[in-house]
Amino acid sequence: xxxxxxxxxxxxxLTSDDHGCLSAWLFxxxxxxxxxxxxxSLYLPKSFTHHKMNGPAGHxxxxxxxxxxxxxxxxxxxxxxxxxxxxxxxxxxxxxVKDDWFCPRADFEGADxx
Numbered sequence: 001x002x003x004x005x006x007x008x009x010x011x012x013x014l015t016s017d018d019h020g021c022l023s024a025w026l027f028x029x030x031x032x033x034x035x036x037x038x039x040x041s042l043y044l045p046k047s048f049t050h051h052k053m054n055g056p057a058g059h060x061x062x063x064x065x066x067x068x069x070x071x072x073x074x075x076x077x078x079x080x081x082x083x084x085x086x087x088x089x090x091x092x093x094x095x096x097v098k099d100d101w102f103c104p105r106a107d108f109e110g111a112d113x114x
Contacts, residue, residue: 002091005030007083009068012076013038020045024060026076026093028083037083037090040104056108063102067095 007028014024018039025038042057044050061073068079082094084101092103 002084002086004082004084004094006096007035007081009076009079009081010034012073014073016045021048022057024057024064026064028081028090030083035083035085035090037093040108056104059107060104063104063107064093067093067100067102069095 007030009026010029011027012025013027014022016022019041021041022043022045023039024042025036028035028037038060040056040060042060064076065071065073068076068081070076070079080096082096082101083090084092084094084103091105092101094101
């Protein structure tokens with residue numbers, strides 16, 4: 001069962017370590033426990049058969065920054081957000097006050113990234 005709770009963004013990471021594709025992570029602190037949000041494939045390099053020049057990277061990065069109320073990725077750590085999910089994973093992140101939620105699965109479902 002999904003629940004909504006507050007979290008502080010502890011750190012962020014843009015990486016190609018996971019399977020060689022670009023992904024972004026927000027590492028969240030619930031005050032005694034933590035969880036990661038992200039891991040979506042945001043860009044596939046030319047070495048991948050499904051490589052395309054455009055993809056979901058911009059949308060994912062933009063929405064994370066928008067929900068946290070920042071204009072720079074490096075300013076995400078320390079911001080408080082809301083989180084909807086459970087121990088199995090995070091479904092969405094939301095602005096701490098506004099009713100503004102980012103649910104990557106819903107946003108990217110059926111999207112043509114090419």
